[in-house]
Amino acid sequence: MWAARRMASAMSASSAALTFELVAKCSTTRARASIMTLPHGPVNLPMFMPVATQASLKGLTPEQLEDTECKLCLNNTYHLGLKPGQEVLDAVGGAHKLQGWDHNILTDSGGFQMVSLLKLANVTEEGVRFLSPHDGTPMLLTPEHSISLQNSIGSDIMMQLDDVLVTTSPDKARMREAMERSIRWLDRCIAAHKNPDRQNLFCIIQGGLDLDMRRECCRGMVARDTPGIAIGGLSGGEAKDDFCRVVGTCTQLLPELKPRYVMGIGYPEDLVVSVALGADMFDCVWPTRTARFGNAVTKFGMLNLRRDVYAADFGPIEEGCGCPCCRPADQEGSMGITRAFVHHNAAKETVAAHLLTMHNVWYQLHLMSGAREAIIADRFPAFVKEFFGRLYPDGQSYPSWAVDALRGVGIDLIQT
Amino acid sequence: MTNESCDKPAVMAFEVLKAAIIDGSAARLGRLALAGRRSIETPNYFAATSRGVVPHMTPDNVNKHLQAGGAYMALEDFIEQPQQVVGTVRSPPIYNAPTTELRPRKLHSFTAMPPSVLTVLGARRIPAVPAPMGNSNSSVSVFTSNGFQNLTTKDYHAAIEALRPDIAVPLADLALGAITPTSKRALRMAERTDEWLKAYFTDLNTDSVLRPHGIATFAPVLPIAYSIQWEYLERLSEDLVPANQISGLAVYDPDVVPDMLNGYTNLTPLARLSLATPSTPQQILRQVSLGLDIFVLPFINAVSDSGIAMTFTFPPPPGEPPLREDGTRTLPLGIDLSTPAYKTSLAPFSPSCTCYTCTKHHAAYVHHLLSAREMLGWTLLQTHNHAVMTSFFTSLRATLAEGQASFNDAIRRFTRVYDTEFPAGTGERPRARGYQFKTEHGAKKMNTKPWKKWDDEKIAAVRKAGIAAKLEKKLAKEAQLANGLEGNGVETPLVPEDDADELDHRGFAKIVSLDDTKDK
Numbered sequence: 001m002w003a004a005r006r007m008a009s010a011m012s013a014s015s016a017a018l019t020f021e022l023v024a025k026c027s028t029t030r031a032r033a034s035i036m037t038l039p040h041g042p043v044n045l046p047m048f049m050p051v052a053t054q055a056s057l058k059g060l061t062p063e064q065l066e067d068t069e070c071k072l073c074l075n076n077t078y079h080l081g082l083k084p085g086q087e088v089l090d091a092v093g094g095a096h097k098l099q100g101w102d103h104n105i106l107t108d109s110g111g112f113q114m115v116s117l118l119k120l121a122n123v124t125e126e127g128v129r130f131l132s133p134h135d136g137t138p139m140l141l142t143p144e145h146s147i148s149l150q151n152s153i154g155s156d157i158m159m160q161l162d163d164v165l166v167t168t169s170p171d172k173a174r175m176r177e178a179m180e181r182s183i184r185w186l187d188r189c190i191a192a193h194k195n196p197d198r199q200n201l202f203c204i205i206q207g208g209l210d211l212d213m214r215r216e217c218c219r220g221m222v223a224r225d226t227p228g229i230a231i232g233g234l235s236g237g238e239a240k241d242d243f244c245r246v247v248g249t250c251t252q253l254l255p256e257l258k259p260r261y262v263m264g265i266g267y268p269e270d271l272v273v274s275v276a277l278g279a280d281m282f283d284c285v286w287p288t289r290t291a292r293f294g295n296a297v298t299k300f301g302m303l304n305l306r307r308d309v310y311a312a313d314f315g316p317i318e319e320g321c322g323c324p325c326c327r328p329a330d331q332e333g334s335m336g337i338t339r340a341f342v343h344h345n346a347a348k349e350t351v352a353a354h355l356l357t358m359h360n361v362w363y364q365l366h367l368m369s370g371a372r373e374a375i376i377a378d379r380f381p382a383f384v385k386e387f388f389g390r391l392y393p394d395g396q397s398y399p400s401w402a403v404d405a406l407r408g409v410g411i412d413l414i415q416t
Numbered sequence: 417m418t419n420e421s422c423d424k425p426a427v428m429a430f431e432v433l434k435a436a437i438i439d440g441s442a443a444r445l446g447r448l449a450l451a452g453r454r455s456i457e458t459p460n461y462f463a464a465t466s467r468g469v470v471p472h473m474t475p476d477n478v479n480k481h482l483q484a485g486g487a488y489m490a491l492e493d494f495i496e497q498p499q500q501v502v503g504t505v506r507s508p509p510i511y512n513a514p515t516t517e518l519r520p521r522k523l524h525s526f527t528a529m530p531p532s533v534l535t536v537l538g539a540r541r542i543p544a545v546p547a548p549m550g551n552s553n554s555s556v557s558v559f560t561s562n563g564f565q566n567l568t569t570k571d572y573h574a575a576i577e578a579l580r581p582d583i584a585v586p587l588a589d590l591a592l593g594a595i596t597p598t599s600k601r602a603l604r605m606a607e608r609t610d611e612w613l614k615a616y617f618t619d620l621n622t623d624s625v626l627r628p629h630g631i632a633t634f635a636p637v638l639p640i641a642y643s644i645q646w647e648y649l650e651r652l653s654e655d656l657v658p659a660n661q662i663s664g665l666a667v668y669d670p671d672v673v674p675d676m677l678n679g680y681t682n683l684t685p686l687a688r689l690s691l692a693t694p695s696t697p698q699q700i701l702r703q704v705s706l707g708l709d710i711f712v713l714p715f716i717n718a719v720s721d722s723g724i725a726m727t728f729t730f731p732p733p734p735g736e737p738p739l740r741e742d743g744t745r746t747l748p749l750g751i752d753l754s755t756p757a758y759k760t761s762l763a764p765f766s767p768s769c770t771c772y773t774c775t776k777h778h779a780a781y782v783h784h785l786l787s788a789r790e791m792l793g794w795t796l797l798q799t800h801n802h803a804v805m806t807s808f809f810t811s812l813r814a815t816l817a818e819g820q821a822s823f824n825d826a827i828r829r830f831t832r833v834y835d836t837e838f839p840a841g842t843g844e845r846p847r848a849r850g851y852q853f854k855t856e857h858g859a860k861k862m863n864t865k866p867w868k869k870w871d872d873e874k875i876a877a878v879r880k881a882g883i884a885a886k887l888e889k890k891l892a893k894e895a896q897l898a899n900g901l902e903g904n905g906v907e908t909p910l911v912p913e914d915d916a917d918e919l920d921h922r923g924f925a926k927i928v929s930l931d932d933t934k935d936k
């Protein structure tokens with residue numbers, strides 16, 4: 001399978017379908033800047049991946065998604081498995097062809113949706129069991145199904161099927177079972193994977209909030225030498241301190257020359273802290289979902305443009321933003337969108353949601369490319385302070401979890 | 417009337433390039449020219465907007481992918497009073513929109529409409545929702561997102577001066593709804609419209625306001641018999657045309673045009689904008705033959721919403737159409753992308769189309785997007801359908817340039833070859849967007865068949881807990897409150913719509929025997 005081959009430079013490693021090149025490391029924190037080259041081209045890390053759940057990023061054309069400088073987006077295997085389904089994906093020639101997207105695609109395993117969205121699952125060693133909603137027919141989704149679907153999708157990065165538990169689950173024994181099962185399922189996924197030469201399979205570290213269990217899982221997973229590694233099970237339920245401890249523990253055990261993907265997180269503060277803790281990739285539906293409720297993510301915090309105060313606010317969505325909505329009105333490629341115009345159409349015309357989606361995706365991508373530039377210039381700690389300083393202009397009310405986590409990697413937010 | 421403007425040209429020049437009234441046709445080629453804009457060849461169409469946007473099209477897509485030379489906007493889409501402050505009157509925000517060098521007109525700058533697209537401002541949407549109360553002597557009833565309100569002639573004229581559309585359509589007293597107005601009512605419509613037009617030019621002086629602001633006036637022609645509005649038309653012809661005060665006519669009923677032109681040759685050189693909402697290409701062709709030049713076409717938006725991609729060309733393809741399954745020998749005007757036939761079709765909607773959708777995407781993708789209720793489906797259909805209308809008019813002009821005979825021949829063939837209506841469209845429409853669609857509620861509910869519970873305890877254990885779930889609920893509620901964009905705040909279909917065999921067949925999961933499931 002994956003045989004790490006040292007390149008001429010000691011700072012890069014390659015497998016059949018992925019090259020990872022470490023460009024710079026922050027001299028204070030554990031943040032890294034790198035280039036991950038996938039079958040559909042190179043992507044700069046750290047990065048945020050917008051989620052095009054059903055092979056479409058909520059109203060944006062692939063051309064518009066390209067305009068945000070996105071080079072890797074996410075599709076959900078569960079949704080594509082239902083619609084259009086494997087047969088169509090095979091006939092069409094995969095998800096890139098389906099959606100006219102020439103850049104990279106990452107897919108999840110589909111297991112998370114099965115378990116958390118459908119509220120139907122009975123996880124056994126064989127796979128995830130559920131009853132068909134139409135006739136009650138018992139059905140089974142196995143690691144082999146997931147991989148077969150992802151092979152049909154043709155994603156550049158596929159995720160293993162894992163036994164997902166919320167990190168807050170109190171059942172230690174069940175948590176251990178899930179962690180160990182996830183390792184066994186990785187072996188089944190690797191065995192079932194038909195295209196290792198053109199699709200990368202990432203493992204997923206499980207183990208809840210138990211750091212020892214996470215360490216054990218890291219060792220087991222790393223031994224299987226996948227081209228990239230994800231840290232799973234962290235999407236919202238747990239306390240932020242616990243989240244940071246898990247990410248920080250795992251990144252310390254992971255090989256330096258492989259991409260590290262923290263699944264399902266997207267709040268700007270979470271991204272910046274996770275980068276400081278040594279993570280490279282993130283995804284979340286939040287920035288695009290919240291756009292449809294009229295919310296703009298900005299460097300000064302969230303604005304709900306449906307509020308009446310924005311009815312006659314003729315400023316850009318975010319002052320200084322370079323996205324096609326916000327760049328100065330008479331500048332090349334600017335649409336000249338104002339907050340007032342978004343307010344005028346929010347929840348009334350789909351266009352308002354599309355514009356906010358475009359802005360929010362741009363914001364997330366450029367937050368990460370800004371972090372990357374800072375890492376390369378070795379001024380990442382200053383970047384982090386500026387970032388938090390804008391969100392909490394009083395310089396006082398920083399969230400304690402962020403203060404603590406950053407202090408752990410050498411940044412003191414309080415001291416200026 | 418201000419007679420000193422006689423020697424100055426009209427704000428907008430309309431040049432008739434070719435006109436010949438033969439063989440019962442008044443079709444003509446023309447060119448509409450505005451200072452600082454690319455000129456618009458006619459016959460042509462303008463896009464119909466909703467709240468200042470071409471539905472589903474962000475301004476960058478309008479700029480890149482739409483060739484429409486103009487967009488029709490309704491003032492009633494911009495002047496609602498916020499519900500929170502009912503009782504107090506707030507100046508609608510659009511009046512305070514800042515302008516820039518690139519977008520010196522407030523209507524353009526507020527709506528972010530690309531500068532290359534000219535704007536037409538009318539009081540009401542086309543077609544308009546009938547108001548329960550009629551108009552008064554000095555106001556019309558308009559329908560905003562917060563309900564009906566009166567728009568006085570004074571306010572409308574002030575709006576035109578402030579917003580600076582490229583073309584303004586003065587208020588017309590229209591009797592909306594299905595019932596034909598009595599001749600008494602029709603006479604009052606003509607009288608009122610005449611009065612309002614006088615007030616228009618009193619409030620908006622041609623030399624000090626309209627001309628310097630670059631606002632062209634297209635005077636309404638009412639949807640009532642010529643014999644009832646001839647006095648009004650006479651005044652247009654004898655007073656306003658010689659004074660170069662009007663550049664065009666806004667026509668609500670194309671059948672009035674032949675009589676009008678017989679009566680008043682002075683009106684002949686004016687551009688004729690159809691607000692008569694033709695709903696098929698055949699109806700457009702008929703209106704072109706009656707002498708209409710420019711068309712506002714809301715039906716494009718409706719056809720896109722119904723999941724139909726237009727496939728007609730003008731002139732129609734040569735030869736007899738193939739026999740269809742139902743035994744007819746006509747071509748459909750469009751294809752229904754929701755039908756399973758397009759599941760795996762990698763073909764463009766029509767092989768000759770060069771639009772973004774047809775060159776970068778295929779039918780299978782749009783079929784998938786419609787089936788998944790992804791908003792992009794409608795965006796891609798809008799892009800294509802507007803492109804089809806653009807090439808329809810381009811080749812219509814080319815045929816007309818060959819002469820009336822070949823134009824009329826092409827119309828005859830088009831009428832014979834194509835269906836008279838668009839296919840109905842079997843897919844779900846986008847969620848009704850706001851107030852203008854109040855009467856059209858009834859979009860099918862999404863599949864709500866519940867899953868049978870497998871194991872309550874385990875389900876409880878694996879349920880996504882805490883903040884995420886709460887946030888989800890809150891957002892869903894917000895979406896409902898906001899009359900949101902997708903079915904009741906549900907993001908994406910979470911429950912398979914297909915039965916177990918189908919899921920198994922698709923490789924989604926496999927069917928297992930019941931005995932097999934019990935021991936584990």
Ligand SMILES: [Zn+2]
Nearest residue numbers: 321323326359
């Ligand atoms: Zn922006």
Ligand SMILES: [Zn+2]
Nearest residue numbers: 769771774800
């Ligand atoms: Zn097309």
